Amino acid sequence: xxxxxxxxxxxxxxTLAARLRNALRRQIEEGALRSGTRVPSSRQLxxxxxxxxxxxxxxxxxLCAEGYLLSRRGSGTFVADSAxxxxxxxxxxxxxxxxxxxxxxxxxxxxxxxxxxxxxxxVGSVVRSAGPRELxxxxxxxxxxxxxxxxxxxxxxxxVRTRPDHLMITSGFAQGLALLCRVLRDQGHETVGVEDxxxxxxxxxxADAGLRPVGIPVDRDGLRVDQLAAxxxxxxxxxxxxxxxxxxxxxxxxxxxxxxxxxxxxxxxxEDDFDAAFVARAHRLPALQSLAxxxxxxxxxxxxxxxxxxxxxxxxxxxxxxxxxxxxxxxWDIGCSGLDQLAFARLVDTGGFDRHLRRLRAEFQRRxxxxxxxxxxxxPGVTPLGGDAGLQTYLVLPRWCAEDxxxxxxxxxxxxxxxxxxxxxxxxxxxxALVVGYAGVRGAELGRGLAGVAxxxxxxxxxxxx
Ligand SMILES: Cc1ncc(COP(=O)(O)O)c(C=O)c1O
Numbered sequence: 001x002x003x004x005x006x007x008x009x010x011x012x013x014x015t016l017a018a019r020l021r022n023a024l025r026r027q028i029e030e031g032a033l034r035s036g037t038r039v040p041s042s043r044q045l046x047x048x049x050x051x052x053x054x055x056x057x058x059x060x061x062x063l064c065a066e067g068y069l070l071s072r073r074g075s076g077t078f079v080a081d082s083a084x085x086x087x088x089x090x091x092x093x094x095x096x097x098x099x100x101x102x103x104x105x106x107x108x109x110x111x112x113x114x115x116x117x118x119x120x121x122x123v124g125s126v127v128r129s130a131g132p133r134e135l136x137x138x139x140x141x142x143x144x145x146x147x148x149x150x151x152x153x154x155x156x157x158x159x160v161r162t163r164p165d166h167l168m169i170t171s172g173f174a175q176g177l178a179l180l181c182r183v184l185r186d187q188g189h190e191t192v193g194v195e196d197x198x199x200x201x202x203x204x205x206x207a208d209a210g211l212r213p214v215g216i217p218v219d220r221d222g223l224r225v226d227q228l229a230a231x232x233x234x235x236x237x238x239x240x241x242x243x244x245x246x247x248x249x250x251x252x253x254x255x256x257x258x259x260x261x262x263x264x265x266x267x268x269x270x271e272d273d274f275d276a277a278f279v280a281r282a283h284r285l286p287a288l289q290s291l292a293x294x295x296x297x298x299x300x301x302x303x304x305x306x307x308x309x310x311x312x313x314x315x316x317x318x319x320x321x322x323x324x325x326x327x328x329x330x331x332w333d334i335g336c337s338g339l340d341q342l343a344f345a346r347l348v349d350t351g352g353f354d355r356h357l358r359r360l361r362a363e364f365q366r367r368x369x370x371x372x373x374x375x376x377x378x379x380p381g382v383t384p385l386g387g388d389a390g391l392q393t394y395l396v397l398p399r400w401c402a403e404d405x406x407x408x409x410x411x412x413x414x415x416x417x418x419x420x421x422x423x424x425x426x427x428x429x430x431x432x433a434l435v436v437g438y439a440g441v442r443g444a445e446l447g448r449g450l451a452g453v454a455x456x457x458x459x460x461x462x463x464x465x466x
Pocket of ligand 1: 107108171172174239246272300301302303
């Protein structure tokens with residue numbers, strides 16, 4: 001049934017059919033009825049409006065004759081495309097599908113690996129069994145049963161020490177970060193330390209919340225805690241398991257120093273653990289949060305491990321921050337989709353999530369090795385930073401190699417890739433770099449993309465060994 005919200009002019013000077021035609025024409029011209037929209041059958045509209053069917057047929061015929069409607073035999077009547085031609089495209093340039101390009105930009109997810117069948121099974125089982133409680137409003141922080149599952153899962157795989165009532169399900173990490181920034185600002189913070197290089201999108205979130213991101217350098221041991229201490233900030237956002245975008249892991253000693261710093265300044269550490277699942281097991285340390293649950297806000301996300309479209313993330317907050325975060329959240333929205341939360345918990349409880357991650361981890365490990373082998377063979381003088389982690393490899397280029405020229409050269413070979421400067425908060429004298437993301441490209445595509453990068457390097461003078 002296609003219904004239509006329509007009110008007809010009660011002015012009786014014109015016939016009913018003319019008034020109906022005018023009302024429909026107005027809706028089309030004003031854009032409420034858009035091109036391609038199916039309108040109700042004449043019988044249905046006549047019933048809905050309490051009119052005789054001949055009145056509706058007459059109005060429809062007139063609008064078809066005027067080019068507003070289009071009648072397709074057997075499939076119904078539609079608002080014609082010519083009624084209001086679309087101006088431009090709704091897609092921004094970044095979203096333009098570029099099917100002929102190899103996209104090696106960091107920040108993607110392998111959505112082709114999304115476990116569709118498992119997810120369908122979980123959604124089906126949740127929808128079949130959902131009662132009034134599951135279909136009604138959940139607490140804004142998330143359904144208690146889901147938070148119980150998540151607390152158990154995070155404790156099991158990441159050593160996170162939390163309780164369900166200190167966990168909050170968020171709409172992705174993005175919302176978690178925005179909530180935290182708001183709470184920090186309410187507590188009087190004006191600045192937040194961020195890793196430099198790091199994620200420009202996160203800096204924008206922080207700045208939008210009225211805080212100033214302060215860049216803290218990262219070296220081969222991770223975040224420079226000495227520089228953090230010298231910066232004067234009292235809150236820091238960090239990716240200790242696998243620094244974004246270099247993939248460097250924060251060493252055990254630096255972790256201790258970081259926690260000591262937080263205690264000394266009475267500050268907070270926000271641990272962004274979004275891709276820790278892909279760190280090779282031998283190199284994976286428990287979450288930083290396990291060292292100081294009273295100082296570290298642990299944050300995770302389903303975006304890289306399942307799909308960004310789910311918009312599911314979580315925060316495990318220190319007890320002292322739980323209530324302030326909940327207060328802010330209560331004023332923002334009334335929580336995330338309870339059905340999605342339950343489907344996710346079901347995936348975890350049935351072991352499907354662990355199975356999926358095992359497969360994905362092995363796949364990313366293969367891609368990472370392919371990048372490292374390709375660099376060793378075809379990009380002499382280029383050094384990968386970081387180890388067995390991350391969904392991208394940070395390649396330090398020789399000083400003579402201009403980063404922008406590499407990016408442009410790769411683009412001319414249909415490869416999209418970003419230079420290190422894209423991820424730099426301060427534009428200082430750091431060596432040129434290229435950040436090669438491999439989350440969204442499978443085997444052969446990755447090989448083609450890397451070949452394009454090597455060709456760009458060769459063109460600039462990089463000698464290729466045979
Ligand atoms: C550094 C970093 N943290 C977290 C996320 C996950 O964000 P969200 O859960 O909002 O998709 C991303 C996604 O690209 C990221 O790059």
